[in-house]
Amino acid sequence: MGFADFRTALVTGASSGIGAATVRRLCAEGLEVYAVARDEGRLAALSAETGCRACAVDVNDLGALTQLAGSAEFDVLVNNAGQSRRSNILDTAPDDVDTLVDVNLRAVLHLTRVIVPGMAKRDRGHVVNISSIAGHYAFGENATTFNSSVAYHATKAGIHSLSRQLRVDLFGTRVRVTEVSPGRVATGIFQNPDVGGGGNDRFVGAFETLQPEDIADAIAFAVGSPMRMNVAMLEVIPIFQVVGDLRFARRTEAAQQTEIKKRS
Template sequence: MTQNLPASPAVPEQLRAVVTGASSGIGAATVRRLRAAGWDVVAVARRADRLAALAAETGASVLVADVTSDDDVARLAAEVTAGGPVHALVNNAGGAQGAAPIASSALEDWRGMFELNVLGTLRVTQALLPALVASGRGDVVVMTSTAAHDTYPGGGGYVAAKHAERQIATTLRLELIGQPVRVIEIAPGMVATEEFSLNRFGGDAAKAEAVYAGVDAPLTADDVADAVVWTLTRPHHVNIDQLVMRPRAQVSNTQVARA
């Protein structure tokens, strides 16, 4: 017997996404994946030269902006919404600063991480949420970390920031009940990108490389981007609330198999 399935809701012919932190790593990989899937993409970051190269490679639109700046985010929202509907926001801009224990960690490092990971995500989400609702099928993706779900020695500031960022996603989902917007959290574990650990350790390449030493196949930026695009391309009545992903070699924030 043939089952009569309900008709799927109409899908816009052209979907459009905004990706923050798009100049490298997971953000750039997400732009590439979304463009390959046929989306229009606005790639947002602070570094104009890297954005220009990404635009030349992918055909994405680019917008130079700092998510920690109220003025930049207001300009971002005005320019993006003037260009048409917005169907997805990928809040990817973020990062860690330092790996000192609580007793000796720098307040400036904590302040910087909260400003970027938490308030940056809040600013851009608030600015684009009306457009996402108006699109009739909006998505807010929040890129957290396994640090948002557990802790580890030397990670206090980053863990605190990512826990706070996660609560933006979990609370916003509750507050948007009945609205045509999904809220998706992606929480990657160990991802080997060109800049994350290097930035964390203030440009110390030896310390950055040691993070991944002996680990069989850490996640790549493209692995995470693949997960982002998968969540965005589910039928819109399906919400992937939370997706936690790690390399097979990592079983927790503190236990990693090394050769």
């Protein structure tokens, strides 16, 4: 199994949610896990619970990431850290665009750039990128999910593209790349006021929702698979969630909307 070939792992966004659940699962599999996040208090508690190495690092700090990458030979990299905002391209704030690109995409590219070459040189390793169904599907405002921003969708689509290209770049090595694309998961993102009013009760309480441990189990399945096998992509959604949104407007409705916009 894959776990028998690996000794160390690095997990970003590790202080809560999917990241913390992944740290717990990988530690339980016997790996030495470097848990990366900004919240020192939560990391300390997680370290006391699991024995992981707490690394209070901002993923936007390239110098700190580079130093961390050189502190160990990482066999498993889980790019999990991410943020979301609520808006569309018509009203997205400049700061939101910058934050989402920096955290969701730029940090992943840099961390991959400084860690994966070592995996390739050792001919051993596994990269797990956490994307989102938002990177594959467009959501309308009437969708029964949070109306995440176009920048969020774009960054997660970038993670999907990165995962596919990384497999090409690593062809001929025994370094595997897995993209895990979750649907709705009961994490702190739904309690973020920037995502939309109502918080956890609105987006999680009334629905059948995945738990962070479900995604950690999916990651463990991929990492623990036989070395002859690469789980390229896992789309993991709740049993009562379906993706895709096809809508049509009647000509009269479209004309009415146009007239309303002209008057406003």
